[in-house]
Amino acid sequence: MxxxxxxxxxxxxxxxxxxxxxxxxxxxxxxxxxxxxxxxxxxxxxxxxxxxxxxxxxxxxxxxxxxxxxxxxxxxxxxxxxxxxxxxxxxxxxxxxxxxxxxxxSPVPFDYPSFDEFESALRVRGNIVQAARRTALAFDTEHAERPEAFWRYAESSGFTLKEGANLIEALRLTTQPDRSKRLYSFSCYRATEYVILLAVAQELQASNPPLFEQLQRQWETRAIMSGQFHEVFLREYGSMDAPLPPMYYVPGDRLWFRNPDGHSSNAEGYEGSWVFYLGNGLFTNFWKRDQPFTVTTKCVELFHWRNATYRDDQGKLQVDDDVVDALVAKSLSDPGEVASIRDRMLRLRDPGGVYGDGGCIDTSRECVRLLRPGTSELVFPEGGGAALARAS
Known part of the structure; x- marks a missing residue:
C-alpha cells in the first residue's frame, strides 16, 4: 500500500x-x-x-x-x-x-472528532449533490404544495408527515419529479432545506439509526424551518470579518448569491438566490434542472433582475423572469458585456442593509453539523419553540 x-x-x-x-x-x-x-x-x-x-x-x-x-x-x-x-x-x-x-x-479548518465523523461528512456532501441534481421544482414564494398522501399542513407546525409516511421517501417524492411525475411549488430557501434534510436522513439511517428515528418523529410533529433549520442542522464557515475566497466552493455547500441592487431586492423572492454547489463549476437551478448555473451565468442573471422589475396591478413589486431570460441571453452573446458584469458582480457582498459597491458573492458557506453517535451536534426541538429569524 x-x-x-x-x-x-x-x-x-x-x-x-x-x-x-x-x-x-x-x-x-x-x-x-x-x-x-x-x-x-x-x-x-x-x-x-x-x-x-x-x-x-x-x-x-x-x-x-x-x-x-x-x-x-x-x-x-x-x-x-x-x-x-x-x-x-x-x-x-x-x-x-x-x-x-x-x-x-480549505483556508479554514474542517475539524472532526473521528475518522467516522469525517466519513459521514463526506457522504452527506455527496448525498446533497446527488439529491440536488435530481431536484426540480416550481418557483413560488406565496404558495406551497406537497404530495397529499405523505404530508399534512397546519400553520402552527408547517408540513408534517402523515401517519405511516417515511421521511426519506416523502422528501424524494416531493423534490424529484422523476419519482412523482410532477413539480411542487417551493421557494428556493425551503427547497434547499428539503435537499439537506434528505441527505442528513439518508446518512443518519445508515450510521446513527436512533437519531434517524428522532428525526422521523420530529417531522411527524412539527417541521423545523428557516432560521431554526439553520441553527439545528448547519454550520457556517467564513464570515464578514474573515471572508472565504470568492471562488472557493466545496461540492455540497449551501450558499447565497446576494442581489446587490437595492430596488429589485425588495421584490419577494429576489433578495438573493440560495443554491448548492454541485462541483465542476456548477450551481443548482431548481427551476430549470437541465440548466445549472456557472458563476458567470448566475452573476448575469442576478444583475438583470434590476432591469426586469415592475409593479403589478396591486402595486406589488415583481420581477419578470421572461424579461430576465431575454436580457441574459443577449448579454451572454457579448463577451465585453459579460466581462463588465462579472467585474461588478464578483465582488464580496455588502453587509446586510447596505447597497453600495459590493457584489453578489457571499463571504461564507454552510455545511451540515456532526452526526455520529457520541459526537452528533443535532438537537431537535421536539415540536416546541418558535422559529428563529436568521440574520442576513
Whole structure:
C-alpha cells in the first residue's frame, strides 16, 4: 500500500485543510491509517501533506504547495474536475475525489472528532449533490404544495408527515419529479432545506439509526424551518470579518448569491438566490434542472433582475423572469458585456442593509453539523419553540 503523503517541512505553516482527532494516540493512528487508505484509493496521496498534532491525538491534512498551486490556485476550486479529469456526473468515486480535494484546499479548518465523523461528512456532501441534481421544482414564494398522501399542513407546525409516511421517501417524492411525475411549488430557501434534510436522513439511517428515528418523529410533529433549520442542522464557515475566497466552493455547500441592487431586492423572492454547489463549476437551478448555473451565468442573471422589475396591478413589486431570460441571453452573446458584469458582480457582498459597491458573492458557506453517535451536534426541538429569524 502506497500511503506516501509527505510530512510538513519544519519551517512551513500548513493550510488548515482537514483535521481528524482520535480518542487518544491509538485511535488517532487508526484514523490516520484509514485516511491515508482513502487518499491512496483516490490517487491523492502524492498531493497531500500530513502532520500529527503535538500530543499525537490529531492529524492535519492539506494539499502540498505545488499541488495547491496546480489544482486550486488562489483557492479557486471550480476547475478541479477539468484539472483532475473527473466525471462526477456518472462516477460517485470521482465526486468523492472532488469533494475531498476541495476540502484539503480549505483556508479554514474542517475539524472532526473521528475518522467516522469525517466519513459521514463526506457522504452527506455527496448525498446533497446527488439529491440536488435530481431536484426540480416550481418557483413560488406565496404558495406551497406537497404530495397529499405523505404530508399534512397546519400553520402552527408547517408540513408534517402523515401517519405511516417515511421521511426519506416523502422528501424524494416531493423534490424529484422523476419519482412523482410532477413539480411542487417551493421557494428556493425551503427547497434547499428539503435537499439537506434528505441527505442528513439518508446518512443518519445508515450510521446513527436512533437519531434517524428522532428525526422521523420530529417531522411527524412539527417541521423545523428557516432560521431554526439553520441553527439545528448547519454550520457556517467564513464570515464578514474573515471572508472565504470568492471562488472557493466545496461540492455540497449551501450558499447565497446576494442581489446587490437595492430596488429589485425588495421584490419577494429576489433578495438573493440560495443554491448548492454541485462541483465542476456548477450551481443548482431548481427551476430549470437541465440548466445549472456557472458563476458567470448566475452573476448575469442576478444583475438583470434590476432591469426586469415592475409593479403589478396591486402595486406589488415583481420581477419578470421572461424579461430576465431575454436580457441574459443577449448579454451572454457579448463577451465585453459579460466581462463588465462579472467585474461588478464578483465582488464580496455588502453587509446586510447596505447597497453600495459590493457584489453578489457571499463571504461564507454552510455545511451540515456532526452526526455520529457520541459526537452528533443535532438537537431537535421536539415540536416546541418558535422559529428563529436568521440574520442576513
Amino acid at each position: 502506497k500511503m506516501s503523503a509527505s510530512n510538513y517541512p519544519p519551517s512551513s505553516r500548513p493550510l488548515p485543510g482537514i483535521g481528524i482527532r482520535g480518542n487518544g494516540p491509538d485511535a488517532a493512528r487508526h484514523g490516520h491509517h484509514r485516511f491515508m487508505e482513502l487518499l491512496d484509493g483516490l490517487q491523492l496521496a502524492d498531493c497531500v501533506q500530513a502532520a500529527p498534532g503535538g500530543d499525537g491525538s490529531q492529524h492535519r491534512y492539506c494539499l502540498r504547495p505545488d499541488s495547491f498551486a496546480g489544482l486550486t490556485p488562489d483557492h479557486d476550486t471550480t476547475g478541479l474536475c477539468a484539472t483532475l479529469g473527473l466525471d462526477t456526473q456518472d462516477s460517485p468515486r470521482d465526486l468523492e475525489k472532488e469533494i475531498l480535494t476541495a476540502m484539503l484546499a
